[in-house]
Each structure stands twice: as structure tokens, then as C-alpha cells.
Amino acid sequence: MKLYAPNYYKDFHCIASACKHSCCVGWEIDIDKDSLSRYQNMTHPYGEIIRKHIEMQDDTACFALTQEERCPFLKENGLCDMILNLGEDSLCQICRDHPRFRNFFSDREEIGIGLCCEEAARLVLFQKEKTEIVLLSDDGEKEELWEEEEALLSLREKLFAILQDDTLPLSERADRMLQEVGAEPITDLHVWIKRLLGLEQLDVAWQKLLNQLNTQERTPRTLDLPLEKFLLYLLYRHLPNAEDESEIRATVRFACLGYLLIKTICEKTNTPIEEAARLFSSEIEYSEENTRTLLELLA
Ligand code: SF4
Numbered sequence: 101m102k103l104y105a106p107n108y109y110k111d112f113h114c115i116a117s118a119c120k121h122s123c124c125v126g127w128e129i130d131i132d133k134d135s136l137s138r139y140q141n142m143t144h145p146y147g148e149i150i151r152k153h154i155e156m157q158d159d160t161a162c163f164a165l166t167q168e169e170r171c172p173f174l175k176e177n178g179l180c181d182m183i184l185n186l187g188e189d190s191l192c193q194i195c196r197d198h199p200r201f202r203n204f205f206s207d208r209e210e211i212g213i214g215l216c217c218e219e220a221a222r223l224v225l226f227q228k229e230k231t232e233i234v235l236l237s238d239d240g241e242k243e244e245l246w247e248e249e250e251a252l253l254s255l256r257e258k259l260f261a262i263l264q265d266d267t268l269p270l271s272e273r274a275d276r277m278l279q280e281v282g283a284e285p286i287t288d289l290h291v292w293i294k295r296l297l298g299l300e301q302l303d304v305a306w307q308k309l310l311n312q313l314n315t316q317e318r319t320p321r322t323l324d325l326p327l328e329k330f331l332l333y334l335l336y337r338h339l340p341n342a343e344d345e346s347e348i349r350a351t352v353r354f355a356c357l358g359y360l361l362i363k364t365i366c367e368k369t370n371t372p373i374e375e376a377a378r379l380f381s382s383e384i385e386y387s388e389e390n391t392r393t394l395l396e397l398l399a
Contacts, residue, residue: 117178135192215381
């Protein structure tokens with residue numbers, strides 16, 4: 101099996117105590133089965149502290165958040181008490197992995213970092229080099245891609261090339277990308293904003309931002325590159341999940357809707373692009389229900 105990632109992936113490091121929107125606040129932390137059994141059988145004295153914070157929700161074990169919605173192990177200084185006592189290997193899978201996401205093909209795994217993390221958003225949106233998908237490791241096992249997977253990956257490569265052709269304005273590149281997959285453009289953004297306001301609400305800051313989109317300013321030209329990176333990120337992350345042509349079209353429209361929305365937010369409010377992208381990611385991408393609803397509406 102091969103492991104691929106975007107070329108910026110290896111530069112990601114969690115900024116822990118310097119993080120303003122820590123993923124250890126406000127998010128449910130489910131515990132995977134292997135970690136749960138490790139915690140249940142832990143003989144280290146800290147095991148008792150860990151077990152005290154585990155609760156069952158339906159059939160899933162998770163760490164009970166404090167009244168302030170903080171992970172019980174998050175210290176006031178922003179550091180993780182479990183890591184301080186037992187090291188990083190003691191974390192459950194979701195904490196070890198976040199903000200990484202993975203997509204699987206028959207011969208490879210692809211890994212990336214999600215924009216809901218402010219440090220990942222900075223890294224993804226402000227890298228200067230062209231985005232490329234690079235091989236990180238290969239265990240030497242010979243596996244073949246299915247024909248459909250090969251077609252999807254080569255389509256994504258083509259879309260990457262269209263988006264990174266900086267001889268054209270970004271809006272034209274986005275239109276070409278839609279044409280390439282035969283998808284309709286997003287014409288009525290105000291209608292989409294209304295629909296977005298009707299989705300599952302996770303962070304009130306996102307709703308506030310959408311409600312502010314009523315003044316007129318131009319996007320500074322300097323935003324073209326981070327917006328291009330945002331589109332590339334959405335394609336890298338979501339296109340592998342498209343199972344047929346209609347889902348491919350919906351996914352490319354999803355990327356264009358995200359692009360138009362973030363561009364409009366930056367034009368009409370003073371929100372920095374990395375904050376707008378972070379909110380989009382945590383509100384839409386990290387709610388399966390919201391992502392599914394939008395993809396259905398865009399199909
Ligand atoms: S959101 Fe990102 S930078 Fe912040 S604590 Fe989580 S992983 Fe670290």
C-alpha cells in the first residue's frame with residue numbers, strides 16, 4: 101500500500117497552547133475500541149483519572165466534556181494533561197489523528213489536514229509552491245487501482261492543472277473546472293446563503309458571518325492564491341468520495357460554492373480568509389449531515 105499526501109503535509113505541527121480555537125473545546129471526543137480497552141486495563145495510576153472521565157453515549161465511549169465544553173484533560177495553559185503524564189502515544193485515535201483526514205483507494209491511502217484547524221488553514225492557504233500530491237511511503241506490495249479510481253484520479257489531476265494555471269483569473273479557472281465535468285455554475289449565491297443558514301448550526305460565529313453579507317467591496321487581488329489553495333484542498337479531500345458522474349459534478353459544484361462563499365465573506369466583511377475557511381470547514385465539512393445535504397442540493 102502506498103501513502104500519498106499534499107506536498108505541504110509534512111510541515112504541519114499542532115500549535116497546542118498557542119491555538120485560539122483548540123479542537124479540545126466544543127467537540128465530542130469519541131474513544132475508539134482499542135484505546136478504550138487500553139484505558140480500561142491501564143495499571144498506571146493515571147489510568148484511574150482517565151477512566152473517571154469516560155462516559156457512554158448510546159453504544160459509544162467518549163470523554164465527558166466539562167461544563168465549559170472543554171476536554172477534561174485540557175489544562176488552563178492549553179496543554180494536554182494526558183500527554184504530559186503519559187506521552188502522545190497514550191491518546192485515543194481521534195486525538196492522535198486530528199485534524200488529519202484519509203481517503204482510501206485499492207492501491208493507496210491519501211492523507212491530508214482539515215481546514216477546521218487554524219494552523220492547518222494557515223499552512224494550506226498560504227503556501228507559495230504549487231500543490232502536488234506526493235508519495236510519502238510504499239510498503240512494496242503490488243496492488244492495482246480499479247479503472248474507475250484511475251479515471252477519478254486522472255480527472256482530479258486535470259482539475260488541479262486547470263486551477264493552477266495562473267495565466268487566467270481564478271474565477272475563469274473555476275468556470276473551466278465546472279465545464280470540464282459538465283456541471284452547472286453557481287449563479288444565485290444569496291439563495292445558497294439562505295440554504296446554508298437553514299443547515300445544522302454548530303458555531304454561531306458562522307451564522308453571524310453569513311448574516312453580514314450585505315455590503316459591497318472588491319476582493320483584494322492578493323486573495324487569489326489562498327482561494328486557489330482552498331479550491332484545491334476541497335477537490336483533494338472530497339472528490340475521492342464521488343461514486344459516479346453525478347456525484348463528481350455535485351462535488352465540483354460544492355468546491356465552487358465554497359470558493360464563492362469564502363470570496364464573498366472576504367469581500368464583504370473584515371474576516372481573514374483563514375478564519376472564514378476554518379469556520380466553513382468546521383461548520384460544513386465536519387458535519388456529515390451538512391455536507392450530505394449540500395451535496396444532494398448541488399447534484
Ligand atoms: S485545532 Fe489544530 S493547532 Fe489547534 S489544538 Fe487542535 S490540532 Fe492543534
